[in-house]
Amino acid sequence: xxxxxxxxxxxxxxxxxxxxxxxxxxxxxxxxxxxxxxxxxxxxxxxxxxxx
Amino acid sequence: xxxxxxxxxxxxxxxxxxxxxxxxxxxxxxxxxxxxxxxxxxxxxxxxxxxxxxxxxxxxxxxxxxxxxxxxxxxxxxxxxxxxxxxxxxxxxxxxxxxxxxxxxxxxxxxxxxxxxxxxxxxxxxxxxxxxxxxxxxxxxxxxxxxxxxxxxxxxxxxxxxxxxxxxxxxxxxxxxxxxxxxxxxxxxxxxxxxxxxxxxxxxxxxxxxxxxxxxxxxxxxxxxxxxxxxxxxxxxxxxxxxxxxxxxxxxxxxxxxxxxxxxxxxxxxxxxxxxxxxxxxxxxxxxxxxxxxxxxxxxxxxxxxxxxxxxxxxxxxxxxxxxxxxxxxxxxxxxxxxxxxxxxxxxxxxxxxxxxxxxxxxxxxxxxxxxxxxxxxxxxxxxxxxxxxxxxxxxxxxxxxxxxxxxxxxxxxxxxxxxxxxxxxxxxxxxxxxxxxxxxxxxxxxxxxxxxxxxxxxxxxxxxxxxxxxxxxxxxxxxxxxxxxxxxxxxxxxxxxxxxxxxxxxxxxxxxxxxxxxxxxxxxxxxxxxxxxxxxxxxxxxxxxxxxxxxxxxxxxxxxxxxxxxxxxxxxxxxxxxxxxxxxxxxxxxxxxxxxxxxxxxxxxxxxxxxxxxxxxxxxxxxxxxxxxxxxxxxxxxxxxxxxxxxxxxxxxxxxxxxxxxxxxxxxxxxxxxxxxxxxxxxxxxxxxxxxxxxxxxxxxxxxxxxxxxxxxxxxxxxxxxxxxxxxxx
Numbered sequence: 001x002x003x004x005x006x007x008x009x010x011x012x013x014x015x016x017x018x019x020x021x022x023x024x025x026x027x028x029x030x031x032x033x034x035x036x037x038x039x040x041x042x043x044x045x046x047x048x049x050x051x052x
Numbered sequence: 053x054x055x056x057x058x059x060x061x062x063x064x065x066x067x068x069x070x071x072x073x074x075x076x077x078x079x080x081x082x083x084x085x086x087x088x089x090x091x092x093x094x095x096x097x098x099x100x101x102x103x104x105x106x107x108x109x110x111x112x113x114x115x116x117x118x119x120x121x122x123x124x125x126x127x128x129x130x131x132x133x134x135x136x137x138x139x140x141x142x143x144x145x146x147x148x149x150x151x152x153x154x155x156x157x158x159x160x161x162x163x164x165x166x167x168x169x170x171x172x173x174x175x176x177x178x179x180x181x182x183x184x185x186x187x188x189x190x191x192x193x194x195x196x197x198x199x200x201x202x203x204x205x206x207x208x209x210x211x212x213x214x215x216x217x218x219x220x221x222x223x224x225x226x227x228x229x230x231x232x233x234x235x236x237x238x239x240x241x242x243x244x245x246x247x248x249x250x251x252x253x254x255x256x257x258x259x260x261x262x263x264x265x266x267x268x269x270x271x272x273x274x275x276x277x278x279x280x281x282x283x284x285x286x287x288x289x290x291x292x293x294x295x296x297x298x299x300x301x302x303x304x305x306x307x308x309x310x311x312x313x314x315x316x317x318x319x320x321x322x323x324x325x326x327x328x329x330x331x332x333x334x335x336x337x338x339x340x341x342x343x344x345x346x347x348x349x350x351x352x353x354x355x356x357x358x359x360x361x362x363x364x365x366x367x368x369x370x371x372x373x374x375x376x377x378x379x380x381x382x383x384x385x386x387x388x389x390x391x392x393x394x395x396x397x398x399x400x401x402x403x404x405x406x407x408x409x410x411x412x413x414x415x416x417x418x419x420x421x422x423x424x425x426x427x428x429x430x431x432x433x434x435x436x437x438x439x440x441x442x443x444x445x446x447x448x449x450x451x452x453x454x455x456x457x458x459x460x461x462x463x464x465x466x467x468x469x470x471x472x473x474x475x476x477x478x479x480x481x482x483x484x485x486x487x488x489x490x491x492x493x494x495x496x497x498x499x500x501x502x503x504x505x506x507x508x509x510x511x512x513x514x515x516x517x518x519x520x521x522x523x524x525x526x527x528x529x530x531x532x533x534x535x536x537x538x539x540x541x542x543x544x545x546x547x548x549x550x551x552x553x554x555x556x557x558x559x560x561x562x563x564x565x566x567x568x569x570x571x572x573x574x575x576x577x578x579x580x581x582x583x584x585x586x587x588x589x590x591x592x593x594x595x596x597x598x599x600x601x602x603x604x605x606x607x608x609x610x611x612x613x614x615x616x617x618x619x620x621x622x623x624x625x626x627x628x629x630x631x632x633x634x635x636x637x638x639x640x641x642x643x644x645x646x647x648x649x650x651x652x653x654x655x656x657x658x659x660x661x662x663x664x665x666x667x668x669x670x671x672x673x674x675x676x677x678x679x680x681x682x683x684x685x686x687x688x689x690x691x692x693x694x695x696x697x698x699x700x701x702x703x704x705x706x707x708x709x710x711x712x713x714x715x716x717x718x719x720x721x722x723x724x725x726x727x728x729x730x731x732x733x734x735x736x737x738x739x740x741x742x743x744x745x746x747x748x749x750x751x752x753x754x755x756x757x758x759x760x761x762x763x764x765x766x767x768x769x770x771x772x773x774x775x776x777x778x779x780x781x782x783x
Contacts, residue, residue, distance in 0.1 A: 004197075008204060012181060019177040026166055026173075036119030039096040 086126040086134045087151040088141060089293060093122055098146065105144045106137065121289065123151070151296040165285055168278045171216040175271040178212030179264070183761075186264040190758045195257075202254040202261045209263040210247065216270045217243055219277065235414040235459065238421045242450040243269060249447040252440070260444065265451045265760045272456040272768045280463035280483070283470045287481045291709060294696055302326075302333040305377065318383045326371045326378060328532060328560075335382035338363050342561030343374040344533065348500045350680045351632045355589050356534070358561050358577065368680055368699065373533050374560020408484045409732055410462040417458065425449040428751045445753050451760050452750040453743055457767035461735035464775035469728035472778065477712040478693075478721055485707035487732075488691040489725035491672040495620050496663060496685070498677035499631035499638055502695060503617075503645070504607035505713070508535055508589060510542035511604050516593070520601065522551030524593050527564045527575040530556040535591045536564065536575070538605060563591070571596035587636055606640070610695075612716030617645045619719030626671070630654050630662055632681050660684035676718070678702050693718065724778070731778055735771045742767040 025031070093102065099117045102124060106115035111129040118125070126137055134150040141148035185201040193201055217240070224236035243266050250261040300315040303325040310325050315333050318324065323339065326332050332345075344356040347369050356372055359365065365378060367387040429446035433439065470480040480486060497503050516524060525548050528539035553566040553573060563576015574594045578585035583592040583600035589607075594600040620627050629650040631638045638652035651662065659677075663685045666673050675682070675689035678698035683705045686692035692706035695713070703709055710717065746763045749755045 004200075008185075011184065012208075015177055015181055019173060022173050023170060026169055033118040033120045036099060036117065039099060039119055042096040043100050 085153050086128060086132070086137050087153045087296070088124045088126070088134070088137060089149040089151050089297060090117070090122050090124055090141065090146055091149075092147045093117065093119060101144055102141055102146060105140055109137070109140050112137075121293075123293075124148075149297055151293065152300060153296075162285055162289075165278070165281050168219070168274065168281055171218070172271070172274045172278050174212055175216040175267060175274055178208050178216070179267045179271045182209050182264045182267055186261075186757065186761070189261075190756075198259075199254065199257045202250075202263070205261065205263040206251060206254055209267045210251075213243055213247060213266055213270055216267075216274060220270070220273065233414075233418040233422075235410070235418060238418050238450065239269070239273060239454060239459075241422070242266075242447075242454045245443075245447040246451050249443050253444070256440075260757050262447065262451055262757050262760065265757060265764065268761065268764055269451065269454050269456060272764065273459040276459040276463045279460075279467045283463070283467045283480070284483060286474065287470070287479050290479050290711070291481055291703065294700075294703060294709065300333075316384065318380055320380055320383060320386075322380045322383075324378050324380055326376045328371055328373050328375060330371055332365050332367055332369045332371060332376075332378065334378065334380040335366050335387045336364070336378040336380040338365060338376050339379050340377040341374050342559075343376050344372040344561055346370040346372055346534070348506060348679065353500070353633055355634075360561060373531065373558065408462070408487055409729070409736070410458075413458060413461075413736055421450065421453045424453065424747070424751070431751075432753065441753070445750070448753075448755045448760065449747065449750045452746045452755055452763055454764070456764050457735065457739035457742065457771045460768055460771050460775075461739060462732055464772045465728050465731045465735065465778060468775045468778040469724050469731075473717070473721055473724055476717040476720060477710060477714065478717055479709040479711055480707070481709060482707040485691055486725045486728050488672070488707070489674065489722060490729035492625065492674040492691060492722055492725075494626040494628065494666055494671040495674045495676065496628040496630055496666070496689065497617075497647075498659075498675075498679065498682045498685075499629060499633055499641055500607065501678040501697065502676055502682075503610060503613045503629070503641065503715070505610045506697070507608050508538045508605035509608045510538050511606050513542050513546060513603075515601055515603075518548070519551065520593065520595060521546070521548040523553060523568060523573050523595055524548075524575060524603070526550040526553040527556065527566055527573060527593075530564045530566070531558050535589075535603075535605060539575075539591070539603065568595070587634070589637070607637070609641075609644075610713060610715050612714040612718075614645060616715040616718040617647065619716075620722075621646060623719065623722065625722075628662075628666075630659055630685070632656070632659075632679075656681040656684055660688045663688045674722075675706075677706075693721075727778060731775055735774055738770055738774065739767055 030037075090098075090102065093099065099119060102117050103115050106112055106124065106126055109132075111132040113127045113129070115124060115126045117123070124141070126132075128137075138148045138150055182205045185205050189198050189201050220236045220239050220243075223234065224240040227234040227237060246262040246266040246269075250263050250266070253259075253261050301312055302315050302318060303310045304313045304318065305311075305323040305325060318334055322334075324334060324336070328343065338359055338361050340361060342358075342360045345359045345365065346356050347353055347366075350366060350368050359371075359376065364381075365376075367382075425446045428449045429442050432445050433442035436442065466480075466483070466486055469486055473480060500506060513521070521543050524539055525543040528536040528543070529550060530536075551568060553568055556564060556566040558564050559576070559580075561577075562580040563574055565572065565574045565576075567573065573596070574581045574592075576591060578590075578592055578600075581592045581594040581600045583594070583602065586602050586604070589605045590602045591605075592600040592602055617627055626649070627647050629638060629642045629645075629647045631650075631652055632654055633652060635652040638650055642648075642650040651658075654662070659682060663673050663675055667688070667690065672690040675686050675692040676694070677683075677686055677692070678695050680699050680701055682694075683699075683702050686694065686702060686705040691708070693708040693710060694702045694706040695710045695715075696703075697713070698706075698709075708721065742763055746755065746759065749759060
């Protein structure tokens with residue numbers, strides 16, 4: 001049963017990381033324009049490198 | 053629901069919204085921030101073209117298009133004007149309208165929604181982890197392992213419950229302080245009791261801990277709240293955009309020059325310039341210029357009224373032909389427009405008394421649950437004299453009866469129904485609007501601007517011979533007056549050729565004159581051309597010395613009006629037509645649409661009175677109207693609908709806004725509302741059924757955390773699925 005000592009913290013940390021990322025996406029307004037974001041990937045500009 | 057909260061939900065009180073600009077006093081639009089509404093954009097190419105086009109314009113620092121809201125926000129130097137930006141976008145081939153950033157900024161970010169989403173995410177995370185541990189316990193973890201799992205669950209659930217449940221605790225506390233019970237009181241009690249007994253059990257290495265139930269409860273209820281919030285947020289931001297389209301600005305004469313100013317800055321005694329086509333911003337007296345005024349939004353009259361120096365004008369009237377200079381006699385809250393809107397505030401307090409189905413359910417439910425749980429506690433305590441057993445069972449009863457399904461029953465259905473109606477172009481603004489819509493048995497229509505499009509159409513083009521048609525067309529093309537445009541459209545469609553008319557001149561307020569050879573020709577008001585005025589909406593054509601010919605007009609029907617009225621009549625609704633317009637116009641329309649009950653020449657107060665009388669006779673009235681003269685009636689009705697073209701005050705006073713120009717979704721809205729109500733009651737029954745099965749088990753002390761979790765999830769999922777049946781894309 002010692003395996004539990006690793007598995008439980010690992011599952012909690014991974015879940016916590018997911019939660020932290022979600023909180024970050026909400027904080028940085030990433031859900032303001034879902035339709036626009038879906039369409040923007042179809043543009044041919046800025047495809048090679050991030051926009052500066 | 054209190055009046056104050058309803059006002060918030062309806063975005064600003066109707067009284068403020070009626071007076072353009074008075075609610076913008078504290079939010080001065082930030083210099084250089086420009087917002088545009090782009091109703092026609094739809095793809096990635098549109099985004100690129102508009103963003104690139106705007107950024108290329110000198111002075112623009114950055115531009116960002118939001119496709120979801122169909123809006124562009126532009127950060128530019130202070131000297132770049134919104135009109136310039138509209139020009140740039142229109143040059144690219146897209147429709148663009150300026151939005152008032154002051155109105156938009158006030159509530160730009162949806163803080164409450166974000167807060168709920170954050171709590172929902174934390175609750176979801178905690179629920180999954182605790183559930184994982186609980187499943188191991190249910191499948192046979194024993195002794196030390198079980199205790200350890202329970203402790204870890206406690207470590208996750210305690211902070212999560214404390215953080216996520218805050219909206220419920222707050223509501224429960226404010227209800228208790230006022231000596232009332234609401235749905236949140238049993239929720240809070242159940243969560244608290246579950247956590248406390250589970251901690252106690254864990255400390256004594258007991259078998260049953262309800263941590264998973266406590267956090268799952270919070271998660272499902274938050275999901276319901278969030279759905280509810282989203283629905284209203286979508287409606288609110290769309291309604292807000294309609295308001296922001298009317299930019300509250302006026303042209304004030306300062307030292308002989310015209311300066312653009314926010315309406316809030318105008319003062320009594322200021323001289324304001326109102327251009328042709330613009331809405332009068334203040335009450336006042338005309339000191340210079342002649343024109344015609346369209347008063348249909350205020351009174352329902354379709355015939356434009358002559359306006360000349362010395363005449364009093366009211367805020368909200370539309371100037372049709374020539375520029376007018378007006379000395380303000382009342383501004384902001386003092387205008388007659390605003391006073392009229394006060395009628396709304398009085399009528400409105402009646403509607404907030406409506407108790408929604410959810411409230412009624414809560415009223416029955418909350419005391420019932422508390423009594424049941426208390427009885428279980430007392431009964432078991434007297435039977436076993438064991439505090440621990442009794443408390444455990446009382447907690448189990450509270451958790452199992454907890455209104456997960458009840459909390460989802462209403463929001464899941466309203467979300468599905470509102471979504472479906474939104475796709476049809478209807479915006480449900482008020483949370484109980486759907487329920488009230490389902491009870492409607494009488495529909496009262498306003499005429500001008502509601503059943504009719506407010507655009508005149510020439511009815512007797514055939515009284516003119518070809519030569520006269522040519523003259524009429526040539527004269528009509530010389531003016532932007534609505535009647536002139538109607539003539540130009542009708543004759544243009546009939547392929548008339550404009551005659552050679554020289555020296556065409558518009559005399560604002562009177563008409564257009566010109567010369568054909570040496571004959572003087574005039575098109576305009578009866579008195580000006582020397583004709584006998586007739587009772588219908590008409591303009592008169594005079595060629596030389598010949599007798600003037602009357603050209604009559606009727607108001608074109610709004611698309612879908614006929615279908616909507618027919619469908620309503622077929623569904624056995626009583627349909628009324630109540631208008632401020634003259635009798636012949638109202639009678640003609642009523643006969644054409646098959647409406648038997650109509651009133652003409654009705655004053656605003658009388659409109660409200662007619663609606664109130666119908667309500668007193670036990671009818672549930674749906675009022676459909678667009679003008680200021682309808683606002684009191686809109687507010688007095690059981691439920692109200694206004695078209696997007698309506699005056700701001702009318703839109704604020706109504707529960708539902710029709711986004712398109714088409715009226716035909718109206719009848720369907722009533723059908724969807726009735727279906728929604730049926731689903732809500734079905735959901736209540738489903739939730740009750742689960743309780744009937746699970747509660748005896750809990751009272752008998754047979755409920756385990758596993759049974760609680762199963763009952764809770766199963767009932768929540770069935771209720772949501774039942775609600776989803778409504779949103780079906782199939783009609």
